[in-house]
Amino acid sequence: MKIGFKTLGCKVNKYESDKIAAILSKKHEIKSKTENLDICIINTCTVTHIADRKSRQAIRQIKQNNPMAKIIVFGCGARKKDNIYIEMPEIDHVFATYDEVINFLSSDKDIDDFENFNGSRTRVLLKIQDGCDNYCSYCIIPFVRGKATSYPERRVISECLAREKQGFKELVITGVNIGEWKNQEKNLSYLLKKILDNTKEMRIRISSIEPVHFDDEFYSLFNNPRLCGHVHLSLQSGSNKILEKMRRRYTTDQYESICNNLRKIRPDIAITTDLIIGYPGEDESFFNESKLFCEKMKFSKIHVFKFSSRIGTIAEKLKDIVSDDEKNKRAKIMRDLSVKLEKEFRKNNAGKEKVVLVESKIGKKRYIGYTDNYIRVEVFSERDVRGEFVVGRIE
Ligand code: SF4
Known part of the structure; x- marks a missing residue:
């Protein structure tokens, strides 16, 4: 099955979505975009009323683009007492935690579950x-x-x-x-x-x-x-x-x-x-x-x-x-x-040479990475240096 994710909110939510994706990737195809999906898992945020609104909008949008897909919703917004998601017609299943989503979709729960995960290795x-x-x-x-x-x-x-x-x-x-x-x-x-x-x-x-x-x-x-x-x-x-x-x-x-x-x-x-x-x-x-x-x-x-x-x-x-x-x-x-x-x-920090962890390619021989103090640095290299530590100069 083709499974996609939409994650709202903080890094904790991101971790939990990645964890589900890693486990499901053993048996399913994890798509990076929310198009042509069989299942879409939406991880909600409720830290502000804007986060609630964005979560609802994402659900409606994804259902509109994937009318046949099953929509699964979980996360902070779905844990509130006034759980607004139970009433939304676009949603097929609502869960509170990521463990519940994993239990519903898979019987694999190994700790080493990022083995087959197809995401970036940086x-x-x-x-x-x-x-x-x-x-x-x-x-x-x-x-x-x-x-x-x-x-x-x-x-x-x-x-x-x-x-x-x-x-x-x-x-x-x-x-x-x-x-x-x-x-x-x-x-x-x-x-x-x-x-x-x-x-x-x-x-x-x-x-x-x-x-x-x-x-x-x-x-x-x-x-x-x-x-x-x-x-x-x-x-x-x-x-x-x-x-x-x-x-x-x-x-x-x-x-x-x-x-x-x-x-x-x-x-x-x-x-x-x-x-x-x-x-x-x-x-x-x-x-x-x-x-x-x-x-x-x-x-x-x-x-x-x-x-x-x-x-x-x-x-x-x-x-x-x-x-x-x-x-x-x-x-x-x-x-x-x-x-x-x-x-x-x-x-x-300009002019300093720092170790950069290269994350992505942005053009011919041009790469982007981050220093330990989170400064975005452009790096030039003849070979593909994605996922490597290189020395770069901060402009
Ligand atoms: S109550 Fe909220 S803002 Fe305060 S420490 Fe806990 S998570 Fe952070």
Whole structure:
């Protein structure tokens, strides 16, 4: 059967879709496009109302293009109490988790299930935990993903070893809240060290992480050049008053000290972040405070989200709503700032020679890859260097 995927949302969703695809690829043809399909599996996101809307639009569009295909929907949107997908006529089956989708479509569940996966061999995701116990005031995720659960160390390490053996060159550590990974006294620093010690050549990239108290071991791991100089450290607001209302667990001073500690070890580290614009009660002065803090932190990219009220969260009931016009205006200011900071980050790195992991070919002898600090670099080569580490100069 021809099976296609549409994945919305974050890297955790991407990991789960890839996992299903890898298992199904043993017996079915996995298509890279959502055309001429027998089955389409749609992995939904519900982090904002826009994500809900995009998920619904994707389902309708795919059914329109593939009227005979069976439509299977799962993921965060399908785990909500008000599961809107049950009523949609385009959908044949709704599941909550990716395990349920796998159980429905296959009897194979080997850990080494990427063996026949036909995707790119450069970067691969590794999920180490699920769920979150923080209940930040605006966030729906703990309600749909449940309590924080850590994947066992043995499972994580054997998956790392399998991916390296299969030729992947970069492993991206993902989870809903990876800083929560624990096993009795062992924490994320321990696990990352284990991963580095057990792999030889693969680069290890930390994806999104919450700014919590990191131990010295965490910082010292960045002395290892195989740990990418890139951390996506969720800020959400640069105003202490708003952070408190959001029930975030740090102040801007604590956040800044994490950035300073990282930069002490890796001066050219890329620190990217998420920012929520227009949280209830965020007036002009709190917004300006946030903007100044972002400038000070010299982020290499800011992912800007407009506040979206989610049913069941604390923020749903808050007053002092920021108007849509104001949110749009502020979001544009922050996105412009992100573009400016991104350019500055690149300029500060210009002229440096860095190891580049080549991902794709863009023309005759022309290739594109990324440095460990996630700068896109064009590489020229007589031979095909996709999936290889080469040295490139940042323009
Ligand atoms: S840490 Fe906060 S924002 Fe992140 S998933 Fe948990 S509740 Fe949501």
